[in-house]
Amino acid sequence: MDVNEERQKLYDETASLIADAAMRGQVSGAEMGFLLSLLDQIMVKHQYPEMVDLLKKWTDQEPDEEIDLIIKETLVNIDFNNSRSVEANLDTIKDLLSVQGGKPYA
Amino acid sequence: MVKARAKSQVPEETLFDLESEYRVLSSMLHSEEACIEAYDQLSISDFYSPHNGNVFAMICNLYERDLRPTYVELLKEGHSLGVLTSPADIEQLKYIALQYIDDQNIKYWIKRVKDKSRLRRYEDFLRISYQSLAEQKDVDVEQVLMEAEEKLTNLTALEIDDHVDSPSEMAALGYDEVERRFLRYKEIKELHKGVLPLDGLTTGFNTLDNITLGYKPGDLIILGAQTGHGKTAFALHTARAIAVEQQKNILYLNTEMSRQQIALRWGSILSSIEHDRIRKGDINESELSIILNAYSRLRESGFYSYPCPNLTPEKSISIARKFKVQHNIEMMIVDYVGRMEKFDPRQPEWQVLEQIVKTQKMLAQNLNIAVMVLVQLNPDGTLQGARRMKNECDLMLKLAPIPKEELEENPDLKNFRNPNYYLIIEKNRDGISGKGIPIVFDQQRQTMKDAERT
Numbered sequence: 001m002d003v004n005e006e007r008q009k010l011y012d013e014t015a016s017l018i019a020d021a022a023m024r025g026q027v028s029g030a031e032m033g034f035l036l037s038l039l040d041q042i043m044v045k046h047q048y049p050e051m052v053d054l055l056k057k058w059t060d061q062e063p064d065e066e067i068d069l070i071i072k073e074t075l076v077n078i079d080f081n082n083s084r085s086v087e088a089n090l091d092t093i094k095d096l097l098s099v100q101g102g103k104p105y106a
Numbered sequence: 107m108v109k110a111r112a113k114s115q116v117p118e119e120t121l122f123d124l125e126s127e128y129r130v131l132s133s134m135l136h137s138e139e140a141c142i143e144a145y146d147q148l149s150i151s152d153f154y155s156p157h158n159g160n161v162f163a164m165i166c167n168l169y170e171r172d173l174r175p176t177y178v179e180l181l182k183e184g185h186s187l188g189v190l191t192s193p194a195d196i197e198q199l200k201y202i203a204l205q206y207i208d209d210q211n212i213k214y215w216i217k218r219v220k221d222k223s224r225l226r227r228y229e230d231f232l233r234i235s236y237q238s239l240a241e242q243k244d245v246d247v248e249q250v251l252m253e254a255e256e257k258l259t260n261l262t263a264l265e266i267d268d269h270v271d272s273p274s275e276m277a278a279l280g281y282d283e284v285e286r287r288f289l290r291y292k293e294i295k296e297l298h299k300g301v302l303p304l305d306g307l308t309t310g311f312n313t314l315d316n317i318t319l320g321y322k323p324g325d326l327i328i329l330g331a332q333t334g335h336g337k338t339a340f341a342l343h344t345a346r347a348i349a350v351e352q353q354k355n356i357l358y359l360n361t362e363m364s365r366q367q368i369a370l371r372w373g374s375i376l377s378s379i380e381h382d383r384i385r386k387g388d389i390n391e392s393e394l395s396i397i398l399n400a401y402s403r404l405r406e407s408g409f410y411s412y413p414c415p416n417l418t419p420e421k422s423i424s425i426a427r428k429f430k431v432q433h434n435i436e437m438m439i440v441d442y443v444g445r446m447e448k449f450d451p452r453q454p455e456w457q458v459l460e461q462i463v464k465t466q467k468m469l470a471q472n473l474n475i476a477v478m479v480l481v482q483l484n485p486d487g488t489l490q491g492a493r494r495m496k497n498e499c500d501l502m503l504k505l506a507p508i509p510k511e512e513l514e515e516n517p518d519l520k521n522f523r524n525p526n527y528y529l530i531i532e533k534n535r536d537g538i539s540g541k542g543i544p545i546v547f548d549q550q551r552q553t554m555k556d557a558e559r560t
Binding site: 008009011012013015016018019020022023024029032033036037039040044045081 | 136173174176177178179181182185190192193196197199200203204206
């Protein structure tokens with residue numbers, strides 16, 4: 001299997017896994033929508049690479065229930081078809097992470 | 107019993123081919139080219155499996171909404187429509203997504219799906235005819251055979267969408283057209299006081315509008331000019347009249363200019379500030395503000411630009427189909443065909459041009475849009491393969507400078523204010539031809555207009 005085929009298989013499997021998790025009630029419809037859109041952004045459309053960095057930073061930080069909830073709600077409400085909405089929401093998340101981490105996000 | 111016997115005689119694999127259906131659907135998810143081709147060639151009823159037909163409908167629906175139909179978008183669409191009700195449904199979609207083929211082979215797989223669909227219709231015809239024969243007591247042989255022949259003709263000679271006009275349909279169509287024109291003429295006289303409503307899109311020149319009644323859907327318009335004599339300016343003048351002034355959607359394919367060059371030209375056309383100065387940046391602050399205002403008009407327009415140095419006739423078809431589906435374009439302008447890649451590099455130039463022009467005429471008719479093709483004239487003002495091109499097109503125009511001697515000596519031209527170019531109507535399928543319309547072409551501002559009468 002060449003790299004492209006492997007990548008394609010990974011994409012299909014991941015997308016199916018997300019949709020399956022929603023079907024079984026493990027994630028909500030809105031969460032599924034966000035995760036699938038994120039997958040498309042990373043593997044097909046190659047837009048908003050800074051989003052992945054932000055998500056990594058978020059998962060690396062100490063959990064904070066209140067802020068985590070706000071970040072999650074911000075993420076699931078992103079409209080990926082509207083670049084202004086995406087950028088505005090990413091800025092919000094950066095601010096929240098800087099509050100959570102105690103320093104501005106670089 | 108009859109029905110069962112008739113069905114059992116045809117092996118199942120003859121009537122459907124699920125693999126081909128999966129391959130087509132999968133490539134629609136992976137390649138835009140495949141998506142355009144399948145969207146154009148197939149319909150839901152061509153799929154044997156109702157599930158595959160539904161997947162096809164969902165992909166087409168996404169595509170029409172200008173959403174790239176990826177596997178992820180398909181899952182989201184399926185979820186929002188409530189058609190994914192069990193993990194098995196997701197498995198089935200995943201199975202389809204994994205049947206990817208190289209999109210070079212898409213035509214082969216579409217043909218297989220289409221052929222099976224036609225075979226099923228043929229089998230339906232045989233089965234129903236057999237059943238009907240078995241049930242009739244007094245058979246009217248002539249009637250039965252006539253009906254069978256008509257159905258069979260529909261299957262063999264005509265696609266479902268094709269339509270043969272009966273004498274009464276043709277008469278009704280003719281009367282409707284005459285009535286529509288009669289009412290329009292009355293309306294002009296009573297309401298508009300002489301302002302001419304057009305049959306198609308405005309040409310951007312009052313005189314040409316009066317002669318042609320506009321560029322009509324299905325029309326192929328050819329505009330010829332020598333190098334440096336306003337081909338692109340004419341194209342953008344047309345685009346301005348239709349997409350900016352009337353806000354109708356058009357697609358502009360340019361084979362030799364970059365995105366930046368096209369964008370800069372618009373700055374000059376819409377602001378009336380000299381193109382050279384805009385290019386150099388030699389403008390003052392108030393002019394900058396005028397230009398900014400001009401671009402806001404472009405932002406609100408229906409102008410879609412596709413710079414494409416490696417344009418081929420096939421690619422132009424594919425792009426036009428895409429924009430017709432997604433943006434309902436009413437016109438496509440190809441600037442210009444001399445730069446199109448050849449079907450076959452061994453062919454002589456005139457044959458290449460003839461083929462391209464034929465393709466564009468078919469495209470105009472199939473998509474019901476006007477297509478304008480720009481061609482380059484030889485230094486002596488002639489056009490290679492002109493006669494053949496003339497046969498194919500509905501309107502052939504030439505743009506040429508008015509010679510200095512003619513400007514001085516032709517008394518007719520004295521009736522116009524500052525004409526410097528002729529827009530010559532070489533052919534006009536629906537009206538007069540052989541006429542030169544004096545126009546003013548401002549090369550600095552890249553604008554054109556009818557020369558005003560003094």
